[in-house]
Amino acid sequence: MCGICCVVSLTTLHDPLEEHVRRKLKNRGPSCSQDIIEKISNSDSSLLFSAHVLHMRGCLTPQPLQDENGNMLLWNGEVFGGLTVGQVENDTKVVLHHLSSMRSTSDLVSLLSQLKGPWAFIYYQKEEHCIWFGRDFFGRRSLLWKFDPERAYFTLASVACQPAEDNIESQWHEVPPNVYRFDLRDFSQLGTFTFELYPWVFHFDDKLNDTQELKLEGLPSSVSVNRNVSGLCLTSAVCPMNTSISSLRTVEQDQNASQTSVENLKELLTNPAKREMVNKLIDVLSEAVRKRVLYLASQDQSVVPLNHTKADIAILFSGGIDSMILAALADRHVPADKPIDLLNVAFKMQVAKVPPKSSKNKDGNNADKTPQPSDQQRLNCFDVPDRITGRAGLQELIKLSPKRKWNFVAINVTPEELKVMRQERICHLVHPLETVLDDSLGCAVWFAARGIGVINEGTEQELYTSEAKVVLTGIGADEQLAGYSRHRVRYKTSGLEGLVKELAMELGRISSRNLGRDDRIIGDHGKEARFPYLDEDVVNFLNGLPVWEKADLSLPRGVGEKLLLRLIAVELGLGLSALLPKRAMQFGSRIAKLEEHHEKASDKCKRLVTV
Numbered sequence: 001m002c003g004i005c006c007v008v009s010l011t012t013l014h015d016p017l018e019e020h021v022r023r024k025l026k027n028r029g030p031s032c033s034q035d036i037i038e039k040i041s042n043s044d045s046s047l048l049f050s051a052h053v054l055h056m057r058g059c060l061t062p063q064p065l066q067d068e069n070g071n072m073l074l075w076n077g078e079v080f081g082g083l084t085v086g087q088v089e090n091d092t093k094v095v096l097h098h099l100s101s102m103r104s105t106s107d108l109v110s111l112l113s114q115l116k117g118p119w120a121f122i123y124y125q126k127e128e129h130c131i132w133f134g135r136d137f138f139g140r141r142s143l144l145w146k147f148d149p150e151r152a153y154f155t156l157a158s159v160a161c162q163p164a165e166d167n168i169e170s171q172w173h174e175v176p177p178n179v180y181r182f183d184l185r186d187f188s189q190l191g192t193f194t195f196e197l198y199p200w201v202f203h204f205d206d207k208l209n210d211t212q213e214l215k216l217e218g219l220p221s222s223v224s225v226n227r228n229v230s231g232l233c234l235t236s237a238v239c240p241m242n243t244s245i246s247s248l249r250t251v252e253q254d255q256n257a258s259q260t261s262v263e264n265l266k267e268l269l270t271n272p273a274k275r276e277m278v279n280k281l282i283d284v285l286s287e288a289v290r291k292r293v294l295y296l297a298s299q300d301q302s303v304v305p306l307n308h309t310k311a312d313i314a315i316l317f318s319g320g321i322d323s324m325i326l327a328a329l330a331d332r333h334v335p336a337d338k339p340i341d342l343l344n345v346a347f348k349m350q351v352a353k354v355p356p357k358s359s360k361n362k363d364g365n366n367a368d369k370t371p372q373p374s375d376q377q378r379l380n381c382f383d384v385p386d387r388i389t390g391r392a393g394l395q396e397l398i399k400l401s402p403k404r405k406w407n408f409v410a411i412n413v414t415p416e417e418l419k420v421m422r423q424e425r426i427c428h429l430v431h432p433l434e435t436v437l438d439d440s441l442g443c444a445v446w447f448a449a450r451g452i453g454v455i456n457e458g459t460e461q462e463l464y465t466s467e468a469k470v471v472l473t474g475i476g477a478d479e480q481l482a483g484y485s486r487h488r489v490r491y492k493t494s495g496l497e498g499l500v501k502e503l504a505m506e507l508g509r510i511s512s513r514n515l516g517r518d519d520r521i522i523g524d525h526g527k528e529a530r531f532p533y534l535d536e537d538v539v540n541f542l543n544g545l546p547v548w549e550k551a552d553l554s555l556p557r558g559v560g561e562k563l564l565l566r567l568i569a570v571e572l573g574l575g576l577s578a579l580l581p582k583r584a585m586q587f588g589s590r591i592a593k594l595e596e597h598h599e600k601a602s603d604k605c606k607r608l609v610t611v
Contacts, residue, residue: 001028001029001054001056001076001469001523001526001527001528001529002028002029002051002052002053002054002063002074002075002076002158003024003025003026003027003028003029003050003051003052003076003157003158003159003523004025004050004051004052004063004074004075004076004120004121004122004143004156004157004158005017005021005025005048005049005050005051005074005155005156005157005158006047006048006049006050006074006122006124006131006133006155006156006157007047007048007050007153007154007155007156008045008047008131008153008154008155008182008184008187009045009046009047009048009151009152009153010043010044010045010152010153010187010188010191011044011045011046011151011152011153017048017050017155017157018161020161020428021157021159021160021161022050024158024159024161024428024429024524025050025052025157025158025159026052027523027524027525027526028052028054028158028159028523028524028526029051029052029053029054029526030052030054030526031053031054031055031060032052032053032055032060032062032063033050033051033052033053034050034051034062034063034064035048035049035050036048036049036064036066036072037049038072038124038126040129040184040188041129042188043188043189044188045184045187045188047124047131047184049064049072049074049122049124051063051064051074054469054523054526054527054528056078056295056296056469056470056528057078057085057089057090057091057295057296058086058088058089058090058091058093059088059090061090061092061093063075063092064124065092065093065096067096067097067100069100069126069127070126070127071096071099071100071123071124071125071126071127072123072124072126073092073095073096073099073121073122073123073124074121074122074123075091075092075095075096075119075121076119076120076121076141076143076158077091077115077117077118077119077120077121077136077141078091078117078118078119078295078528078530079091079094079095079115079116079117079119080116080117080291080292080295080535081115081116081117081237081291081536081537082114082115082116082117082237083095083098083114083115087295095115095121098111099111099123105181105228105230105232106230106232108132109179109198109232109233109234112134112179112234113234113235113236113237114237115136116237116535116536116537117136117536118136118138118140118141118519118530118531118534119135119136119140119141120133120134120135120136120141120142120143120158120175121133121134122156129183129184129185130181130182130183130184131181131182131184132179132180132181132182133156133175133179133180133182134175134177134178134179134180134198135175135176135177135178135511136177137177137200137234137236137237137238137536138177138510138511138515138531138534139174139176139177139510139511139512139515139516140511140515140519140529140531140534141158141515141516141519142158142159142174142515142516142517142519142520142523143156143157143158143174143175143516144156144157144158144159144160144172144173144174144175144432144516145157145172145173145175146160146171146172146173147171147193147219147220147222147223148171149193149220149222152191154193156175158519158520158523159428159429159520159523159524160172160428160431160432161428161431162427162428162431162608162609162610163610170431170432172431172432173216173217173218173219173432174432174511174512174516176216176511176512177200177511178197178198178199178200178234179197179198179199179200179234180195180196180197180198180225181195181196181198181228182194182195182196183196192222192224193220193222193223193224194223194224194225194226195223195224195225195226196226196227196228197225197226197227197228198228198232198233198234199227199233199234200233200234200236201233201234201235201236237536237540238536238539238540238543239540239543239544240543241500241503241504241507241543242543242544242545242546242547243500243504244546245496245497245500245546245547260555260556260558260559260579261579262570262575262576262578262579264559265559265566265567265570265578265579266570268567269567269570269571274567275571277545277549277564278564278567278568278571279571280541281538281541281542281564281568282329282568282571282572284535284537284538284541285325285329285532285533285535285538285568286329286332286333287535287537288532288533288535288537288538289326289329289330289332289333289472289532290332290333291535292470292472292530292532292535293312293313293330293333293334293470293472294333296312296469296470309338309339309405310339310466310467310468311338311339311340311341311407311466311467311468312334312338312468312469312470313330313334313338313340313341313468313470313472314340314341314342314343314409314449314451314466314468314470314471314472314527315327315330315340315341315342315343315471315472315473316343316445316448316449316471316472316473316474317342317343317344317390317393317408318344318386318389318390318393318583318585318588318589319344319386319388319389319390319391319392319393319394319577319580320386320389320393320474320577320580320582320583320588321477321562321565321566321569321577321578321580322474322477322478322483322533322562322565323342323393323474324393324396324397324569324574324577325565325568325569325572325574326472326474326532327340327342327393327397327406328397328400328401328569328572328573328574329532329572330472331397331400331401331404336403336404338405339404339405339406339407340404340405340406340407341407341409341451341466341468342390342393342394342397342406342407342408342409343409343411343448343449343451343453343466343471344386344387344390344408344409344410344411344448344453345386345411345413345444345447345448345589346382346383346384346386346387346410346411346412346413346589346590347382347384347413347415347418347444347589347590347591347593347594348381348382348412348413348414348415348594349381349382349383349384349590349593350381382410382412384588384589384590385583385587385588385590386583386585386588386589387410389577389580389583389588390408391408392576392577393577394406394408396574396575396576396577399575400572400573400574407455407464407466408455408456409451409453409454409455409464409466410453410454410455411447411448411450411451411452411453412453412454413447413591415594418443418447418591418594421443421446421447422439422443422607422608423610425446425524426442426443426446426521427607427608427609427610428610429442429446429517429520429521429524430442430517430520430521430608431608433517434604434605434608435601435602435603435604435605436595436599436600436601436602436603436604436605437586437601437602438517438605438608439605439607439608440585440586440591440592440595440601441514441517441518441585441586442517442521443591444585444586444589444591445473445518445521445522445585446521446522446524446525449471449521449522449524449525449527449529450525451465451466451467451468451525452464452465452466453465468527469526469527469528470527470528470530471522471527471528471529471530472530472531472532473518473522473529473530473531474533475510475514475515475518475531475533475534476510476531476533476534476538476539477533477562477565478506478562478582479503479506479507479510480503480506480507480533480539480542480543480550481542481550481551481561481562481563481564481565482499482502482503482547482550482551482553482561482562483561483562483582484506484561484582485582486502487499487502487503487551487553487561488553488557488560488561490502491553492553496547496548499547499551499553500547503547507539510534515531515534545564549564550562550563550564551563551564557581557582558579558580558581559579561581561582562582566578566579595607
């Protein structure tokens, strides 16, 4: 995880990078920070490259990283496949080495196509006088841009800054997941913002080839993004979704399926073909988890305290099916003597006041009628649904792996702290997104990833702060396996054909709805979000299956959605968590109950405006 930034200006730079943005970049990369200013030859134009590194793999490698020819790479990503990166190697060095050896544009595009894993990058080709930048196919790492035509400069950055006033329109926008080339010579001579587009594709797209220009909403009229004249594309490692519809499938609910249990799921696994499919997905998903829990910064054992028992890996944990499977698979690969942190967030609920037993005390005088909450009541005000299922899930994990130290971190958030941290930090990280849903999810994930809470040590509770740099999250499971309630609605109205279209749309828009925001939110703590369900091999496997193998929405809620994952849970030895229905984080953590009840998720959120 890194905070990366580039400012391109027609005039000499006077540190145009906003101080708030710089601080956010440093939060993302606390291990090492460096700025490099580069003058563009034969012009007054200049470049500012600012990089802030979170040390994750191999030796600490400061960025911007330069080669012997002056080419420069700012890399915010992880290479999990496509290029060979040794266990003790740094992937930034490996990527720059390969970029420097590219002899043509097609070679460079081919190299980027084969990278597996999350990434956003900025690459300065000095001899070619151009800047390349972009995001991976899913947009798992944040990259934003902002243009100032009047002062003739533009900025690329991992994070942004919320405007100080509600009536000021933001200039920041998320860079759509593609790769772009910016010619500095044209910029110096003409002062125009013209970008060459190298789009992601996984099959021939007629719509893409019908037009040479990509229209992007919200950008100034002086900005144009044109398809590169060579017609080069980045070919995704992800295959198109299987859209086949079986005429033998029925939309009628099985009347015998109204009573469901773990035993019913076990019965489905008696089908040899179904069991083979489940085990294949377990293997693919387990490998995705393995890569994400073992690719960590190498430690000098001589400086690690002997009693160092803090976890390296944390999981956003509700006790639901997605996070339970991640925990069970992480247990396979994390060394047995290392704890795993389970981050469980709850927002304080209002506890009903208990009326006093009497208005008079024993001496006959008026007593204080205001009841004082007991310790138990204070505790119960954080017993939100995700806390309850989280504790139950913890017991299943202990039963599954009793020798593992599972740190169930109960993260309790009061309305007062929520208000302060939303204004000071979270609103800037959510930006440029601005809906009520972005606010709820952004706040919940921010407090969860911070990892400050309490754990149980025997019969006592102790304050605890998770120091894990890697945070696993279950994003991508619902989008691929029909986990949301809207999928069930679409199925009821349009059958399997409608469900297939809905799932294809979900995966296509996940970058703009979730991933950039969550990367900014989690990265603010100097931690890295990793998404096993969006591993290219996992998505390929799921995309290759017909929709009815992944979900059966003729079955009741808590069974039919994400049916394939529920079968995996049973195969892994989990219990009742396999039958928990989907509950969105904003409702499970109860943050949605703290705010205005008449809001819609898509409404613009007034609480995200700085005051």
